[in-house]
Amino acid sequence: MNMQWLFYSDTNARADLLEESLERRDYKLKRVTYLERLFDHLKKDPNAVLIIKANKIYNVYQLCEELSVKYPHIHIVLMIPDNMENAKKAMQAGASNTLRTSSDKDEIREMILHAEKYVQHRMQREDVTDLPLIALDQRVMAVSSTKGGSGRSTLAVNLAVSFAAQGQRTAVLDGDIQFGDAAMYLNVKPKKTIYEWIKEGDNRKELDIDQFMTKHESGVSVFAAPSRPEFFEMITADDIQLAVEELKKVYQVIVVDNSASISEVHLQVLKEADDILLLTNGELPAVRSSRLYLDTLESLNLHSKVRLIHNRRKKKDGIDPKKMEELIGAGIFASITDQETVVGASIQEGIPYVISQPKKQVSKDVKALAGKLLSGSSEKPAKKKSKKLIAEAQ
Ligand SMILES: Nc1ncnc2c1ncn2[C@@H]1O[C@H](COP(=O)(O)OP(=O)(O)OP(=O)(O)O)[C@@H](O)[C@H]1O
Numbered sequence: 016m017n018m019q020w021l022f023y024s025d026t027n028a029r030a031d032l033l034e035e036s037l038e039r040r041d042y043k044l045k046r047v048t049y050l051e052r053l054f055d056h057l058k059k060d061p062n063a064v065l066i067i068k069a070n071k072i073y074n075v076y077q078l079c080e081e082l083s084v085k086y087p088h089i090h091i092v093l094m095i096p097d098n099m100e101n102a103k104k105a106m107q108a109g110a111s112n113t114l115r116t117s118s119d120k121d122e123i124r125e126m127i128l129h130a131e132k133y134v135q136h137r138m139q140r141e142d143v144t145d146l147p148l149i150a151l152d153q154r155v156m157a158v159s160s161t162k163g164g165s166g167r168s169t170l171a172v173n174l175a176v177s178f179a180a181q182g183q184r185t186a187v188l189d190g191d192i193q194f195g196d197a198a199m200y201l202n203v204k205p206k207k208t209i210y211e212w213i214k215e216g217d218n219r220k221e222l223d224i225d226q227f228m229t230k231h232e233s234g235v236s237v238f239a240a241p242s243r244p245e246f247f248e249m250i251t252a253d254d255i256q257l258a259v260e261e262l263k264k265v266y267q268v269i270v271v272d273n274s275a276s277i278s279e280v281h282l283q284v285l286k287e288a289d290d291i292l293l294l295t296n297g298e299l300p301a302v303r304s305s306r307l308y309l310d311t312l313e314s315l316n317l318h319s320k321v322r323l324i325h326n327r328r329k330k331k332d333g334i335d336p337k338k339m340e341e342l343i344g345a346g347i348f349a350s351i352t353d354q355e356t357v358v359g360a361s362i363q364e365g366i367p368y369v370i371s372q373p374k375k376q377v378s379k380d381v382k383a384l385a386g387k388l389l390s391g392s393s394e395k396p397a398k399k400k401s402k403k404l405i406a407e408a409q
Pocket residue numbers: 160162163164165166167168169170191275326327328351352353354355356358359362377
């Protein structure tokens with residue numbers, strides 16, 4: 016099996032017996048003494064097994080904890096002095112296994128077999144192994160609007176597919192928990208949804224959330240809305256918070272198709288989000304309510320996350336973008352062309368337009384938006400302008 020075995024110690028500690036045991040199974044032990052080098056190896060190789068030897072210079076439990084959070088897929092074996100207290104500390108620090116410093120050949124062999132089993136299991140999940148391991152860089156993006164039919168779902172799925180195409184492990188969380196249709200827009204039929212996950216109660220914390228998600232061929236996974244609208248009543252803000260927490264353990268980008276209302280659940284989504292993509296078209300009622308929405312988010316101290324997206328931008332007869340910015344009191348982060356035939360056909364077929372019609376302007380706009388969001392552009396909403404402007408425009 017293709018596995019890399021790393022041995023980190025910041026002293027020149029030897030590991031002869033370990034090296035011999037690995038050689039017997041055709042593995043080579045790579046010694047690393049500098050942390051920067053170790054990080055490079057761990058970033059590059061998701062199938063690495065890391066053995067850390069306790070030493071005096073660095074607090075090894077703290078190191079183990081940091082590594083297990085930063086690289087959750089790595090199998091970490093902590094070498095510890097012979098007593099149970101240390102084993103307990105190692106496990107609390109996130110080690111996958113321990114090895115006593117005085118371990119004999121049999122114990123080492125057992126540790127190797129255990130690590131092999133773990134890596135084999137990971138490799139079977141074909142979509143995990145070839146991805147960069149950036150566990151601390153997750154982004155939660157809530158696609159919101161004040162009006163129904165603003166284009167949230169279509170933007171959410173097309174953005175998600177664009178992130179996946181850029182190598183990001185991406186999930187769509189259907190936050191429209193009563194009438195969500197994100198799965199339909201991707202033409203996938205969920206066997207399980209957020210409802211089945213919630214029914215697991217406290218048990219769900221031990222479960223792999225991926226089991227409840229539906230895979231799309233683009234690589235995007237959908238955490239679908241319940242199959243029946245009445246089930247939405249059992250979903251609470253705490254559930255959403257936990258769902259986002261769990262998704263962050265597996266995914267790098269989580270796109271939430273949020274509902275137009277500001278209920279407790281949807282407010283929780285906004286709190287969890289790193290970016291709130293506020294979609295609006297150029298119609299005055301939508302512009303007006305977007306302004307009110309921004310005011311509300313300001314009072315909740317959430318407004319700095321808002322990225323205003325002008326959807327359905329028209330070449331002719333459209334609202335002047337400058338005017339729109341003035342009325343809403345925020346700068347436009349990105350615009351998406353109005354292309355009814357392309358978007359309409361994509362929804363009908365259940366194939367995101369960035370896949371079926373990649374050359375069309377609407378697809379280019381969404382891909383550019385995905386790139387801009389990932390590059391971490393930190394444009395802030397423009398300074399609020401007088402509310403008088405809204406009154407004048409009416
Ligand atoms: N850029 C666009 N160009 C043309 N039509 C668009 C565009 N974006 C969205 N639409 C159209 O708007 C309609 C609503 O889109 P979508 O279902 O994504 O909105 P929504 O905000 O999720 O709606 P709902 O409130 O029903 O959940 C669709 O018919 C879609 O074709």
